[in-house]
Amino acid sequence: MSGKVIAIGLVVLSALFGVGMYYMQVYGYYYDVTPRPGQDVKMVSVATGQPEPVAYADFRAIDADSSPIRYRACFTLSEDPAALGGRFVELPPKEPRVAPDWFDCFEEETIDAGLRDGSVRLYLGQKNIHYGVDRVVAIAEDGRGWAWNEPNDCGRKAWDGTPVGEACPPRPGKAAE
Template sequence: MNGKILASLIVASALVFGAVVYYAQVYGYYYQVTPTPGQDVQLVAVDSGEPEPIAYSDFQAIDADSSPIRYRACFTTSLSADDLARTYSELAGGEPRIAPGWFDCFDAEAIGQGIEAGEIRVFLAHKNIAYGVDRVVAIAPGGQGWAWEELNDCGRKAYDGTPVGEECPPRAEGGGS
């Protein structure tokens, strides 16, 4: 009898712990980003190397303080990817991170397939928005856009333990962004 009670407690504890971890990962850490009109969507200009705002609407975004790569955003723009490519830094590709299911405007799998097929174009939005992390923006032919953050070369080296070398900027004191 005592064994059944102990086993039941272990199973119940594991289920509660699993539910708490699931909630924390999918809901607990994320928050809605408060839009800053005219500043939420920026791309790095080829001539200056600095981020510049572009025209956009219908902006919504989520972020989390627990990781520098949890940012996801969706928006629309009246600008075409071809027009943007003449002025802003285009990237060869990108790997959108999976967003929580409740943030349904961001379908990382569909965005990734569009990038692979060459239908969706990817641009650099902000270099080193946090140490070793770049914000990228993807634009579809119909003007739908998405933004997320991904590790750059320095970030991949820093976070996998490889020596970063001289080509990477020094990390801020305290290890933060």
């Protein structure tokens, strides 16, 4: 009898732990980003190489301190998306990061399909927003926009343990490798 009680207790405890872990990953670590009008959406200018703000509306974003790649944002561009070409650094299409289901304005399937068919363009928002992480901005032909953080080459190397080499800046708080 006591063996059954212990086994049932372990199963219940494991299930509760699993539910808690799921909640923390999907809901617990995220927080709403407080909008900063004119500062939230930037893209790197071809002319200056620096991030420049673009006009937008309806901005919503989430982030988490537990990882530099959990940032997701959605907005509506206030200018003609066709006018962005040539002004800002364009990136080759890449698969967008997935957002939690409850953050419903970030439509990764729509973004991915648009990147594949050319109706969504991908731009560099900011280089090294965190060490080894760039912010990318996707803009659809209808003016909808999304942003997320994506590991760059230095970040991928640093995270998998590969020596990053001289092409990468030193990590904050560490000497050059």
